[in-house]
Amino acid sequence: MKANFVGRTGKASGVHVADEIERRLSEANLWDRRRKIPRSNMNRLLSSEAYRSRLGFSVARGQFEYTRDEQAVLKALLRVAEDLTSKKIVLGDIWDVAGKRQYLDQLEREGALPTALHVPTKQSSVPLTTKLLHLPPPPKPTPLPKPDPRTTLIPDYLSYAVTWSGEQQRLKAIWEELQFHLKLSEHPNAVAVMFRVMVELAFDNYISKAGLQTIHENDNLSNRAGKVVTDLFAKKKIDKKYHDECKRLQNGDQLFSVATMNRWVHSPTFNPSPQHMTSMWDSLSDLVVLCINA
Incomplete structure (x- = not known):
């Protein structure tokens, strides 16, 4: 019914995930188009980039893109399509966030999802005639420097x-x-304060969901950071290298630290630098996402 409405009105809102999956499986001779995938259930399961990412594809830019090896992704999508079509998985199983996570976690435990080992390979763009004649590829023109799009x-x-x-x-x-709203060049102080608040709320979310030791009044943000990083490493959600990098948050004498974040809020003279803040975010982003998704 949704597809018919879009066809009549032209009011499409981007890629229709279920239709695109069915088409790609059919073109790969993995699916018979006479078997209809339950579209509403497929779209509900893959309603956000977080779930699509686990299956190895993205539609963030309005186009279907593989983020893992195509064959590994198609194999995972085929498994999901089979589960939904056979009613092994029904709407009630994937109605909410908890149900979706539980189902995808089960697929991951079974080895049915693409992993970091399934990095997509890019085909060579060297012309065939150049390969046959054993000629070196033509030199690539030096691209003009692009302005940093990050604001x-x-x-x-x-x-x-x-x-x-x-x-x-x-x-x-x-x-x-x-x-989307606070520009680094225009609102560096507001960005710095909100950055610090976001990190604290993310850590508290992880501590609550993971059932770590109750936070006491003297359990400051630096101590909480240490607890979170230690627990993530113990559960093998981060590797040793990233564990050691994040542990630097507890070192008060370094720019990459909770102490620096506190100075952004409380110091009358310590001005936050946009370059410094973006560098810290690039280092902390994976940790923050893990804490939010706990």
């Missing part, structure tokens, strides 16, 4: 695999202000 702390041209829950409305609002 906000969280780049507005990137898609992060964040899954928001109902109780995270303020955290989501802060994230969106830092990604």
Whole structure:
């Protein structure tokens, strides 16, 4: 019915995920078009980039793009299509965030999802005649330097695999202000303060969801950062290299630290630098996303 409405009115809103998946599976001779995938259920399951990312594709820019090896992604999509079509998985199983995560986590445990090992390979663009004649490829023209498109702390041209829950409305609002509204060049102080608040709320969310030790009054942000990083490493959600990098947050004598964030808020003389803040975000972004998605 939705597809018919779009056909009549032309009011399409981008890629129709379920239709695109069915088409690609059919073209790869993995699916019989006479078998109809439950479109509403497929679209509900893959309603956000966070879930699509786990299956190895994205539609963030209005186009279907593989973010993992095509064959590995098609295999995972075929498994989901089979589960939905056979009614092994029904609407009630994927009605909310918890159900979607539970289903995708089960697929991950079974090895049915693409992993970081399935990096897509790019085909060579060297012309065939050049290969046959064993000639070196023509030199590429030196591209002109592109202006940095980044104007906000969280780049507005990137898609992060964040899954928001109902109780995270303020955290989501802060994230969106830092990604779409507060310009680094115009509001560096506001960005710095909101950055610090977002990190604290993300850490508190992880501590609450992971059931870590109750936060006491003297359990400052630096100590909370240490607890979070240690627990993530123990659960093998981050590797040793990233663990050691994030542990620097507890070192008060370094620019990359919670102490620096506190000076952004409380110091009358310590001015936040846009370059410094973007560098910190680039280092902390994976940690913040893990804490929000806990």
